[in-house]
Amino acid sequence: MLVFDLIVIGTGSAGATVAQKAREAGKAVAIIDKLPFGGTCSQRGCDPKKVLVGAAEIIARSEQMIGKGVTHQPAIDWPELMTFKKTFTNPVPQRTEIKFADLGIQAFHGVASFSSANTVRVGEDELQADHIVLATGLEPKPLDIPGEELLIDSTGFLDLPQLPDKIVMVGGGYIAFEFAHIAARAGAQVTILHQGERPLEGFDADLVAVLVKAMESIGIRIMLNATVTAVSGKEDELTVAYTQEKKSHSVSTNLVVHAAGRVVNSAELGLETAGVEVGKKGVLVNEFLQSVSNSIVYACGDVADKGLPLTPLASYEGNIVIDNILNGNRQTYQDTPTPSAVYTLPTLASVGLTEEQAHAQGRKVKVTFQETSDWYSSRRINESFSAFKTLVDTETKEIVGAHLLGAGCDEVINLFTLAIKHRISAKDLGNTLFAYPTHGSDLSSMLPD
Known part of the structure; x- marks a missing residue:
């Protein structure tokens, strides 16, 4: 039996955050993953996807400008693009393992499964700890169809x-x-x-x-x-x-x-053995991200039933978990404005309430919606499809939702996120001067007078 202060299952943003901060606090830490160390985002998700999107963006922009000063459209060489992508993903596992080793975190490769409420088996090893953190993320949802x-x-x-x-x-x-x-x-x-x-x-x-x-x-x-x-x-x-x-x-x-779609990655964990309850969205946790049915177990990132499956939230939740483990439950999960983007071309980005959600909550909002392909920022690159929708509370005059489509919106959405989080009024945000001509300088035109 190998005894630790903390066992972390999963090496992505959430799990790595917990393990590293626990070790820095002097705790004996074990970390386990059945997949190459480093998590989904850096190897099989956000980061490599955005590399491929970058190439697709060049094609899209070039195509839009044919006849507008550009004469030759480039083409994607897929094998070369994948080789470039691998320069980002291939170093991740070794780099992650070296970092863990340098910190003194003991790493285990293999499938982890609970053998009791506070013990986990990995291959021939059995590990025991005062606290166990689940950060295993999501996996593809079974389709249950022939073929x-x-x-x-x-x-x-x-x-x-x-x-x-x-x-x-x-x-x-x-x-x-x-x-x-x-x-x-x-x-x-x-x-x-x-x-x-x-x-x-x-x-x-x-x-x-x-x-x-x-x-x-x-x-x-x-x-x-x-x-x-x-x-x-x-x-x-x-x-x-x-x-x-x-x-x-x-x-x-x-x-x-x-x-x-994806579902919680917990089938192999044997959570029933540890008395850890799982709901439709993930491991059931309280406001401290602690299992509602096994107090030594915490869950963070996509595997927990809180929040959206986004990398920034995983790190945020990891910080909550390790603070509560080290200092006693004192930090609670708070819903915070979290922007998300769909990296299509044009890009779609969103933060806060949708119009449907605002109406369902009984909020009185001023909705401003417009297609903007005739705006300078779209015409400059000959972008045929762009639009926005903003929602402003008619009583507080605060922005409660922003939805953008078009080039640059994945950056502009961050400005709206800042405004929503810090309760900046639509008037104050609209009166802020931004560099011109930029996508940010369009912001004042997206808000009601």
Whole structure:
């Protein structure tokens, strides 16, 4: 039996934050992961995805300017792009392990499973600790359809040695939309099959509608109310069967990507042995991010049932957990304005309440919505699809929601986040001078007088 003060399961942003700060406080720490150390974002998610998006953005911008001073459109060399991507991802595991070793954190590779309320088994080793932190993140949701084994997930897509000619994305969320843009700009024919009535359901419906038009303009097919029922065939020659309006359809493709949502990564942990309860969104925790059913267990990041599955929140939650472990439960999880972006082209970004959420809460808001392809910032790069929607509380005059579509909006949304967090009035924000001409200088035109 190996005894520690703290065991951390998962080496992403949340788990690494907890382990490092615990060790810096002099605690004996063990960290476990069944996957290469470093977590999803840096190796199989945000970071490599944004590298690919960067190449797609060059294609999009060049295409928009053909006939406007640009004469030759570049093309993506997929193998070269993947080689470049690997310069970011390949060093992560070793770099992470070296950092843990330098700090004196004992690392274990393998599947962790509880053998009692305070012990965890990894291979032949059994570990015991006063506190155990779960930071295992999410994994693709099972589709439970015939031929499911023929699909690849987001990890597989981000490691494709060659991009096939035809791709089907199953799902209508972040992953499907972002990968669709990357693939389409690299020359693939892309079809999105989404079983819901509208894609990107957590985002503003009006802006999503404009984004859908942008996607269709470059040949991406988006099929709504389309439920995938089976995938058949062999490698590179696949058929996807789906139903739409009670009718059966099929589409032929070279590749099918699972982008239909993710679920908590806990199946192998044996949480029932430790008496740790799990809900639909993750491990059930209290305001201290402590398991509601096993007081020595904490959960942070995507595996916990608090907040959105975003990397900044994972680090935020990790800091809460380690503070509570070291100093007793004193820091509570607080909902904080958290911006999110969908890295399509154009980019979609959001923070705060949607119009639907504001009405559901009974908030009286001034809604300002406009398509902005005729604004200078869009015309300068010949961007045909851009828009915004802002929500201002009519009583407090504070901004309660901002939704942006277009180039630069993933940076401008941070200004709105700052305003919402610090309760800056719409008037004060609108009267702030920004460098001109920039996307930030458009901000005053997005707010009511």
